[in-house]
Amino acid sequence: MSKLYGKSKREIAELLRSKDIHPTAQRIEMAWCLLSRPQHLSADEIRLMLNQEYEQVSQATVYNNLKLFAKKGVVQELIVSSDRIYYDSNPNPHHHFLDLDTGKIEDIPNCALQISQMNINACIEDVSVIVKGRRKQLDLEQVHP
Amino acid sequence: MSKLYGKSKREIAELLRSKDIHPTAQRIEMAWCLLSRPQHLSADEIRLMLNQEYEQVSQATVYNNLKLFAKKGVVQELIVSSDRIYYDSNPNPHHHFLDLDTGKIEDIPNCALQISQMNINACIEDVSVIVKGRRKQLDLEQVHP
DNA sequence: CTGCTTGCAAAGGCTTTGCAGAACA
DNA sequence: TGTTCTGCAAAGCCTTTGCAAGCAG
Secondary structure, three states, rough: OOOOOOOOOOHHHHHHOOOOOOOOOHHHHHHHHOOOOOOOHHHHHHHHHHHHOOOOOOHHHHHHHHHHHHOOOOEEOOOOOOOEEEEOOOOOOOOEEOOOOOOOEEEEHHHHHHEEEEEEOOOEEEEEEEEEEOOOOOOOHHHOO | OOOOOOOOOHHHHHHHHHHOOOOOHHHHHHHHHOOOOOOEEHHHHHHHHHHOOOOOHHHHHHHHHHHHHHHHHHOOOOEEEEEEEEEEEEOOOEEEEEEOOOEEEEEOOOEEEEEEEEEEEEEEEEEEEEEEEEEEOOOOOHHOO
């Protein structure tokens, strides 16, 4: 399995093809931007990032392709608040921490959270854990600035 | 601690007062309906239930009071899909199962799901687990009708 | 040439809000 | 009498969709 992040655009095109997605210029830009590192972005954040210098991708295309990416397993839709959908550049199963102070979403490493028991009479397709909290202030200077 | 469900309207009024909510007619109807049993309802489902026979509560009031109930801990906001917010009549911490066939949300008893390990450097305020899956067909007649 | 994509604009759906009138203490 | 609450209508916001034009194989 190749690296997850920091792919070249050529590699991105290949990844898209491998997921049965026709690699158009817009899609390559979007995936390249999203998959540059672990991150959690809304459709609008992605559109703004892409169009900073000049208009590269339209709003409709951003929305449509994000849905497509999620369906094909390139990224993961993340439902943490009711305002908007976030897209997680890590498509593999893992859990999330929402920092209530900053609103930022972070991945929880699988080693940091384990579900020990699950007695549910069903074919389970997905388990998502969302932990909400506030980062501890380890730095005393923040208390006495 | 008194029973959670099936309260009389008088008891509902008392519950609301205990949560620092002025018990108006509309609020009592809403809470009485919601807290009649364990359930997960959207704002619109609640409005429809309340107004089946005659207009009791307006849309704006339903939305405003649900937000108020959630803030005061009478019910719990449930974010499982991006389309709408659900309100859970059980305000205590627990987890949820989403049936992908029916779209119905069910509570997962705490005994059926346990998190064994959680190494997160933060003050945790909430942990929500959403399990998505399909109920197993235990009835063979459904396979050979 | 044909099917897929893009992008604009409009529509859709849920939720929030401004405001006037009603209810209540 | 003053504050709180309700309800109507409109606005807001994110997202989806219809459709014509563009692009690619």
